[in-house]
Amino acid sequence: MKDKFKEYASRMTAPREAILEFMSRSSTHLSAKEIYTSLHKKHPGIGMSTVYRTLDLLARMGLVTKLALGDGQNRYEFKAKDKSDHHHHLICTRCGTIINYSEFLEEELTLVRKTEKKLAKKYNFIIEDHNIEFLGICEKCKGSEKI
């Protein structure tokens, strides 16, 4: 792991280790503030800017995904090595609830691969990642409908 940091001309420091460790253990789509707050219990010294800078580094290293889900702040999730953890998002536009779904992905993945290949060729892009999300109204919000 230290080697991976070296690759990116970056040093392994205590704050970085703490953030990485925390991300790898936690649930998905956390905001920078949530990460900062959670870390504060065990590592009161770590500042907000270090959280941002480290998340940015981890994203560039490919260890973390940065998500923009439209709620006014970016969110971050640890990128699972493990295919079985791959998922997409179902987002309620009323209350912001985010559901991870992973049950209908086999077909999606096949298509994604194909599309990636075609896009890469046509637009001369190196494709590194994809996001698929469905937007709508969740169960809870259906009840209290108001426009």
Next chain:
Amino acid sequence: MKDKFKEYASRMTAPREAILEFMSRSSTHLSAKEIYTSLHKKHPGIGMSTVYRTLDLLARMGLVTKLALGDGQNRYEFKAKDKSDHHHHLICTRCGTIINYSEFLEEELTLVRKTEKKLAKKYNFIIEDHNIEFLGICEKCKGSEKI
């Protein structure tokens, strides 16, 4: 059109008309500021908050899509009635360039429909929209590679 506004308990006003008209004519993924600036030429009176409030209204009415593309501001695009204008996004994570692609969608759409149906059922969601985006490095940025 006025009727549609009534549905939403909203009045048709000059600023709203101007913003809607502008959105319907313009290219995609504009930021609030870009919209504000462009409008200013013809309608100097319209304020930033009206732009935000109107875009929000139009989004709730389903006439406009709000996009969070991770560049620190939300973007908006007019939702085409017309299927032939439907597109997804290819985004460069280095420079922020956004390409609309619409050439490989037939298959995607079929799959999206199927997935929507399954998700709606399983999670009891009303699915209203979807976003598909691919992230990577564009042609231009490939040249000046640096981590």
Next chain:
DNA sequence: GTTCATGCAAAAGATTTGCACACAG
């Protein structure tokens, strides 16, 4: 010892809100 990373405070942006006035219905 150099160079890179950190924390803090300040700055920069984007978006939202409070309020008095204007305007649609």
Next chain:
DNA sequence: CTGTGTGCAAATCTTTTGCATGAAC
């Protein structure tokens, strides 16, 4: 008329930056 919408300025929130100090190698 009455209630909704608007513009402006201020407030809020997220993210970035400058800089002096501290730590990694």
